[in-house]
Amino acid sequence: MSRLGNRLARTVMLSLCALISGVLPIGPAQAAIEGITGSTFTLTAKAGYISTGDGQSLLAYGYANGGGEMQYPGPTLIVNQGDTIRITLTNQLPAIAPDAAPNVSIVFPGQEDVSANPVGNQALTAQGNLTLEAMPNGSVRYEFVASQPGTYLYHSGTDTALQVEMGLTGALIVRPNGNPLGRAYGHNDSQFDREYLFFQTAMDLNIHRLVELGARSMVDFSTYRPTLWFFNGRNAPDDMSDDNVAWLPTQPYGSMAMMHPGEKVLLRLVGGGRNFTPFHHHGNNTWLIAKDGRLLQSGPNSGPDLAVSNFTITIAAGETYDATFEWTGKGLGFDIYGHAPGDPMAPNEDAADHGKPLPTELPDFLSVTIGGFYSGSPFIGGVEALPPGQGGLNPNGAVVFMWHSHTERELTNDDIFPGGAMSMMMIEHPDVPLP
């Protein structure tokens, strides 16, 4: 296809996308992380069913926002540094005969001086090992000052091994003073253009089946062996659907990342499960700038000067990391835009490679298997004809990289490949509008 044809195709595809974006299985991601903001929250612990990538339904517990649906993971709480955060939790977890309805609570690792007080009938609360718990139909209010910016998690402090496995966990993001939307921390070097959450969890479905049968006492953690792995509460390929899609009512958060060349993307990585996850991001190294809500810095205002560059980030249970990702295609040795030498430069394009042709000849379509995210063109923004039924997941010709657990066993959904802890980063041509 000619260069003009290429542009035309892009324009047509863009218009088409705008028309049908409501029904595309893979819609645009959000520029900011989806969640609930403010300083006062009302959460309800409930039971419900989640869908796994291989089509099963699994009983789960989750924190609902107010009287809404139980959700997995719980609502991402997005708050501002220095605010006093008040979270009222009400227990509506059911009895599943013969098991009685359990108590429930929330703990906030990384937050200091968290207080917990009964709300309403004090007789419906009880002091647990870690914190004050809400008994069935009881309520507890947790209160703390969000003193330090960063990425954190929260989870149940009651029967923790079981209840976190069942889904009572979520992310907490504290935005820094002064520049709450564009920086992860106080320092300018934590600036970002877009941010994405990767909340990593796993499930052993046998535990969920036993709880569903009212057989909590038969759950044996010594034989714990997960066969389902999640980003933001979804398995691949569901995790590449947009936030809040109607067909996943209890799993509102997607994890597909998108950016333009030259932008800086902040990855907020959370180890919500109990195993190590080697999070491998194709495309480029990241700078790991913070761990557990603290900038990797040598002094109070030095910025992340102790950041480490890597292509795989190990996330341990309960750990959080913040990492920055950038991509321009610099140094590829060919023009990733497919420009002719006289064409104008794209923003953030590497001048040294401008106009250089693709160094190899690509095989014809009879000789290859074509990926769903292949646009028919090796160039960013390029869209070319494909055989019927091929491609289709990359209508704007993005450069697409897989971001996934590199423990490859975890790219499955209960014995079915592909699936699991796997998503995509789509780097779109600068002409393609992103939310």
Add this chain to the structure above:
Amino acid sequence: MTFARRYLLTLLMAAGLGLSGMNAEAAVNVQCPGGPNVVCKHLGAADGWVKMADGRELYMFSFRDVTSVPDSEVVDTTLQNVQFSAPKLEFKEGDKVYLTLTNAGLVNRPDLFDPHSVHFHGFPNAASIYDGLPESAIVPMPGSSYTYFYNLVEPGTFLYHCHVEASEHMQMGMLGNLYVHPKQDGTPMGGFTKFAYNDGDGSTGFDKEYPLQLASMDGDFHDASRDVQPLPFANMLDTYSMLNGRGYPDTANPDGANFPPPPSRADQNTSSQPLSSLITAQQGQTVLLRISNLSTTTYYSLSAMGLPMKVVGTGAHILRGPGGQNLYYDTNSVTLGGGESADVLIDTTGVPAGTYYLYTTNLNYLSNHNEDFGGMMTEIVIN
């Protein structure tokens, strides 16, 4: 059917066969244009056999180096003759690499039509078309070739593996060492002329280097693949933990190409596991270990008892902050998950001569399946 129609059908079939035979793309096709700094490599991908340190033979998928093998012999050279770990790929910063992959098919599994790919793991500022990710590009079918292009602007310890049906093909063995020497090589600095990175001060200098790729296999998974059975992804449990494709004591066997082939290939006299992990050095030399993990199931910690380790790089990047702040550290162990790499220096100055052991401190993996001595361990001999 009339004679005329039968004749026409035969003619059409012959024409069809002739056309498919004339399809130039569905054949071995090496692209190597020549020019300054151009380096061409050719890998064949197929199935084959590998011998565990307890003598058990496992079915595997992997690669073989067929650089300079005539096109007409590439498939025969590759089939049944692939290697674990896959052939080591070693380049220099500034190289323009044309890496051709020819998919020779799976001769023991004619029911499969799997494509293969090469994923240059960690390539900076990558392009999808050369990333080897089947979801975002195109990957060669059996009988076809695909040429990847890598303009190498960053040195470091990378990795490569097939990314097609990654949980399966990587467990089956399509994993290899890949590293890039820095431009600083050859410039005397700090008493060295070879370096892990462009450090500017010789602090990543070394005398000898060894790639050490951590990997592991689940014999039941491989037997299921051989026997055309459903593959046990959920039950995947690796009981062979290896360095460069061998378990101890085979790791310390110095043989390369002479390392014995697996039992069913004994008459072929071609080694499936040519990469020894025996490390030797003269006292006073500095050794660089280019360690990477491509296990599909397991984190491993490695220790070199009695020898000091200094980590100078991770993720194919010198271990320095964004502003150049030095973050090297001394340690007795390094821990790596799948897809991680580290550059570790061992300075043998003042180390008494003798044999030392580099081993996983996950002691249960010092085993070859039911043999509880072996696994992920090798020897470091200081003379």
